[in-house]
Amino acid sequence: MARGNDNPRLGARLAAALGAAVVLGMAAVAMNAARGTALAGDGPAKGMWALLALGVVVVGWTLAVQVRRRQDRLAAGGTPTQSRIASLVLPGFILMTLATVIGVTILGTRSVQFSMPQPNQGVAVDRATGAGRTPTALPSAGSVDQPNSNSSSSPIDFQDLLIGFLVLLGVALVVVLVVVLSRWLVARRRVGGAAEGAVDGGLDEDGTGEALAGAVQAGREALADDPDPRTAIIACYAAMEKSLADGGVSRRKADTPTDLLQRAADAGLVQGHAAQTLTDLFGEARYSTHPMGEHQRDQARAALESIGAHLAAATAASAARFGAREELEI
Amino acid sequence: MTATVTDQLTPQQAGTRAHAVLDEIERAVVGKRAALELVMLGVLAGGHVLIEDLPGLGKTLLARSFSTVLGLDFRRIQFTPDLLPSDVTGAPFYDQRTGEMVFRPGPVFAHLLLADEINRTPPKTQAALLEAMAEAQVSTDGVTRPLPKPFVVIATNNPIEYEGTYALPEAQLDRFLLRVRMGYLPVAEEAAMLRRRLDRDTPEAVLNTLSNPGEVVAMRDALERVEVNDDLVDYIVALVDATRRHAQIQVGASPRGGLALVQLARARAVMAGRDYVIPEDVKAVALPALAHRVTLKPELWVRRISADDVIAGLVQSVPTPQTTPVPAQGRPQDSASAVPNAAVPNPANPVGA
Numbered sequence: 001m002a003r004g005n006d007n008p009r010l011g012a013r014l015a016a017a018l019g020a021a022v023v024l025g026m027a028a029v030a031m032n033a034a035r036g037t038a039l040a041g042d043g044p045a046k047g048m049w050a051l052l053a054l055g056v057v058v059v060g061w062t063l064a065v066q067v068r069r070r071q072d073r074l075a076a077g078g079t080p081t082q083s084r085i086a087s088l089v090l091p092g093f094i095l096m097t098l099a100t101v102i103g104v105t106i107l108g109t110r111s112v113q114f115s116m117p118q119p120n121q122g123v124a125v126d127r128a129t130g131a132g133r134t135p136t137a138l139p140s141a142g143s144v145d146q147p148n149s150n151s152s153s154s155p156i157d158f159q160d161l162l163i164g165f166l167v168l169l170g171v172a173l174v175v176v177l178v179v180v181l182s183r184w185l186v187a188r189r190r191v192g193g194a195a196e197g198a199v200d201g202g203l204d205e206d207g208t209g210e211a212l213a214g215a216v217q218a219g220r221e222a223l224a225d226d227p228d229p230r231t232a233i234i235a236c237y238a239a240m241e242k243s244l245a246d247g248g249v250s251r252r253k254a255d256t257p258t259d260l261l262q263r264a265a266d267a268g269l270v271q272g273h274a275a276q277t278l279t280d281l282f283g284e285a286r287y288s289t290h291p292m293g294e295h296q297r298d299q300a301r302a303a304l305e306s307i308g309a310h311l312a313a314a315t316a317a318s319a320a321r322f323g324a325r326e327e328l329e330i
Numbered sequence: 331m332t333a334t335v336t337d338q339l340t341p342q343q344a345g346t347r348a349h350a351v352l353d354e355i356e357r358a359v360v361g362k363r364a365a366l367e368l369v370m371l372g373v374l375a376g377g378h379v380l381i382e383d384l385p386g387l388g389k390t391l392l393a394r395s396f397s398t399v400l401g402l403d404f405r406r407i408q409f410t411p412d413l414l415p416s417d418v419t420g421a422p423f424y425d426q427r428t429g430e431m432v433f434r435p436g437p438v439f440a441h442l443l444l445a446d447e448i449n450r451t452p453p454k455t456q457a458a459l460l461e462a463m464a465e466a467q468v469s470t471d472g473v474t475r476p477l478p479k480p481f482v483v484i485a486t487n488n489p490i491e492y493e494g495t496y497a498l499p500e501a502q503l504d505r506f507l508l509r510v511r512m513g514y515l516p517v518a519e520e521a522a523m524l525r526r527r528l529d530r531d532t533p534e535a536v537l538n539t540l541s542n543p544g545e546v547v548a549m550r551d552a553l554e555r556v557e558v559n560d561d562l563v564d565y566i567v568a569l570v571d572a573t574r575r576h577a578q579i580q581v582g583a584s585p586r587g588g589l590a591l592v593q594l595a596r597a598r599a600v601m602a603g604r605d606y607v608i609p610e611d612v613k614a615v616a617l618p619a620l621a622h623r624v625t626l627k628p629e630l631w632v633r634r635i636s637a638d639d640v641i642a643g644l645v646q647s648v649p650t651p652q653t654t655p656v657p658a659q660g661r662p663q664d665s666a667s668a669v670p671n672a673a674v675p676n677p678a679n680p681v682g683a
Contacts, residue, residue: 238653238654241653251653253647256650284606286651287561287562287607287609288559290606
């Protein structure tokens with residue numbers, strides 16, 4: 001489940017980054033394109049550079065606050081590498097915001113000057129003789145075909161470019177939609193197999209009931225077959241753990257039996273004292289040197305039967321909810 | 331509940347008596363069962379307790395209540411900036427009648443010492459407690475004097491005042507077995523506390539003495555009969571090691587931290603009436619046992635991340651023992667193989683500090 005959630009989030013992040021890059025690129029071109037490019041000159045949005053800079057600051061500030069909140073929430077998790085990377089995210093946001101604001105300010109306040117000397121005009125220096133170092137006067141603006149700072153002089157119309165960007169954006173959106181849709185269809189087909197640590201919240205119509213019944217049956221067999229009550233009780237608890245995992249509540253690596261039991265109870269998979277009794281018996285069998293006798297084995301068996309009965313009832317309720325299905329024997 | 335000296339108690343008996351003590355203390359300290367249990371764990375585990383919280387939350391009342399109900403000799407030192415080490419440990423003075431120098435014991439010679447606002451005194455005086463806390467003895471003028479048994483220091487620390495305070499050095503913090511935060515009462519509990527005050531005629535509830543020093547020692551001895559599985563020892567070591575490798579921690583927990591975890595987990599098992607430790611015991615005491623022993627990197631102060639946050643996250647990431655025991659090389663096949671009495675040295679001097 002967790003992995004399933006991460007991938008769309010990653011896709012959304014990539015799409016957001018792409019969108020931000022496109023918007024910034026368009027904004028830059030709309031304000032002031034560098035010389036030598038097809039759109040060289042001031043763009044139609046040049047007068048609104050302050051507004052754009054303000055927008056960048058607002059967006060940057062919002063993102064920084066969100067990142068900070070999330071870091072505070074997740075204060076101490078993750079590997080050392082993840083922690084180091086996480087500690088760089090906030091300064092990175094601030095630096096990017098500053099750099100963007102400075103860039104927008106420069107683009108908005110400076111006009112592109114086309115004062116490059118033409119081949120036959122401008123400053124003439126006789127490199128060979130060293131003579132003629134006195135610069136000659138530049139020809140008047142009217143006498144030279146010099147591109148002025150008006151965007152109308154650009155060989156490409158800005159609106160054409162805007163339409164081009166929008167078409168590209170539309171294509172990108174269609175691609176993203178197709179990818180998301182295909183992933184959703186694949187995930188839908190791949191039903192069952194709860195991911196590690198996922199809490200699905202109970203029984204459903206996809207065959208979970210059979211898995212639970214199988215796990216309970218495995219516990220019964222362990223209790224009946226193993227001559228050593230200690231080993232039998234541990235195997236029985238392991239069967240309950242597996243049944244919970246099949247029901248959507250897997251054991252996380254840092255879980256204690258009580259943690260697992262609590263999550264299973266929250267998910268509605270276990271009720272009453274049976275699971276607690278089995279957990280207590282498991283603790284004694286697993287972590288003590290007490291001699292375990294037939295009495296404890298009987299207690300474990302009774303607890304397992306109770307858990308099986310609850311699971312059967314839950315399965316029946318599930319079947320009633322989702323329609324008639326093959327009756328399970330638990 | 332009898333107050334007789336008991337030679338030997340089973341873990342179950344010790345747990346029953348500990349709960350009776352807590353029930354009695356709870357008559358005076360209302361709504362703080364979790365904090366009371368942690369302090370009781372510290373007493374049972376033979377360690378010292380640092381209570382850190384805001385003023386007015388009942389820290390001093392808690393310490394006094396423990397001494398009364400446990401029947402321990404109680405002394406209190408109000409730590410002030412001008413307090414001297416000899417005011418804590420005692421000092422020799424000239425007896426004019428005999429013409430000899432006679433040692434006058436300081437308040438540290440008690441069963442239960444309340445070191446109130448320990449961060450108000452300079453490190454020199456704080457350090458006077460180091461030997462007493464670690465080795466239960468005081469050395470003055472070349473003579474070493476043992477402290478009475480049991481010897482428990484309950485220190486209170488006010489975390490919000492910086493003016494005129496001296497933060498406890500790491501070496502001193504490490505001497506405390508656990509750190510307890512009391513926190514504010516829930517509104518309903520606070521109303522009940524006020525109601526109790528109105529219903530009785532005295533400012534404080536009068537508590538009964540339910541135990542005595544000998545019984546407290548016997549309860550402590552019961553911990554030695556609590557077994558610790560090898561897998562749990564590995565789990566404890568993994569937790570302590572994780573504090574040393576964590577990216578946000580500058581200085582991790584010392585080996586004394588691991589010993590504290592073992593003893594506190596055993597004490598929790600006793601309180602639960604068990605003579606074996608389970609992973610829940612270790613996990614439950616990891617935060618109070620380790621959080622005050624680690625030093626975070628300075629930049630985390632800006633992000634307002636506390637050691638409690640880091641340790642809590644760490645506890646949720648270190649794997650607990652597997653469900654099915656895995657026989658390891660050089661380890662007996664039997665899963666519960668720790669020898670209760672030999673596994674852990676005396677917690678009063680765990681590393682010979």
